[in-house]
Amino acid sequence: MRVVVDAVDWGVKDGLILHDVSAEFPDGSVTGLIGPNGSGKTSLLHVVAGLRRPERGTVRMADDDVHAWPDRVRARRVALLEQHASTTLDLTVRQVVELGRVPHRGRWPGRLDEGHEQVEESLRLGRVADLADRRWQTLSGGERQRVQLARALAQEPSVLMLDEPTNHLDLRHQIDFLSTVKALGITTIAALHDLDLAAAFCDRLVVMRDGHVVAAGPVEDVLSAELVHDVYGVRATVDHHEAAGRLHVVWHR
Ligand SMILES: Nc1ncnc2c1ncn2[C@@H]1O[C@H](COP(=O)(O)OP(=O)(O)OP(=O)(O)O)[C@@H](O)[C@H]1O
Numbered sequence: 320m321r322v323v324v325d326a327v328d329w330g331v332k333d334g335l336i337l338h339d340v341s342a343e344f345p346d347g348s349v350t351g352l353i354g355p356n357g358s359g360k361t362s363l364l365h366v367v368a369g370l371r372r373p374e375r376g377t378v379r380m381a382d383d384d385v386h387a388w389p390d391r392v393r394a395r396r397v398a399l400l401e402q403h404a405s406t407t408l409d410l411t412v413r414q415v416v417e418l419g420r421v422p423h424r425g426r427w428p429g430r431l432d433e434g435h436e437q438v439e440e441s442l443r444l445g446r447v448a449d450l451a452d453r454r455w456q457t458l459s460g461g462e463r464q465r466v467q468l469a470r471a472l473a474q475e476p477s478v479l480m481l482d483e484p485t486n487h488l489d490l491r492h493q494i495d496f497l498s499t500v501k502a503l504g505i506t507t508i509a510a511l512h513d514l515d516l517a518a519a520f521c522d523r524l525v526v527m528r529d530g531h532v533v534a535a536g537p538v539e540d541v542l543s544a545e546l547v548h549d550v551y552g553v554r555a556t557v558d559h560h561e562a563a564g565r566l567h568v569v570w571h572r
Contacts, residue, residue: 464485
């Protein structure tokens, strides 16, 4: 599903946080949302996910205004993996993943087992099938992140939003996680801090600074030493890495 953010302002009582943000996310593409701490990435994800209503501007998915959708419709179409997912409920991993099916269930009891296949498939895709009977509270940070991906996949969303999804993952799991996401073919918007991971897995980048979009487009067009310096204040070399077959960022002082 194509996502179009058009001239969005969003703020709190102390002032605007997102200023005139416009961005396009083509159907099936993976877009990295990058920018320094506090630049507005999470705020934008929340507005796009429909959790925050813009003061001005619109977010459209397949030409519908996301903020006009009833909550249940939105919950079927959009999945958001929060930065610090937590629950105080004493649930097993399988029960957490089953929560992803809630927006799809009928209103009547007796149909609670529907979506069983999607739950099993999502456990497999999230590489957490072996943890299915473990209690959520006993999992490591990285295991929880993979379970949250499985929960989001059980939702069968048309748009997947990830807020720093790899921050607890070791190198192998970072690569596995983002490879899985890319192979899904779902329109994905991921806030990422690691520019090398963004270059490796994203088709496009949207770069934010102080609540503004300062650059957007295909990774090869956007990621440059000048951009890294302008946006992060860090000197870097950005070049094509032969063996990796992609752009590669090396910072230096
Ligand atoms: N509810 C709120 N009330 C007050 N300020 C807020 C609120 N939500 C966000 N902010 C502020 O808006 C700015 C953008 O925050 P946001 O979390 O969107 O940034 P971010 O780019 O995701 O940051 P990080 O990389 O640190 O996660 C920050 O200065 C933050 O303190």
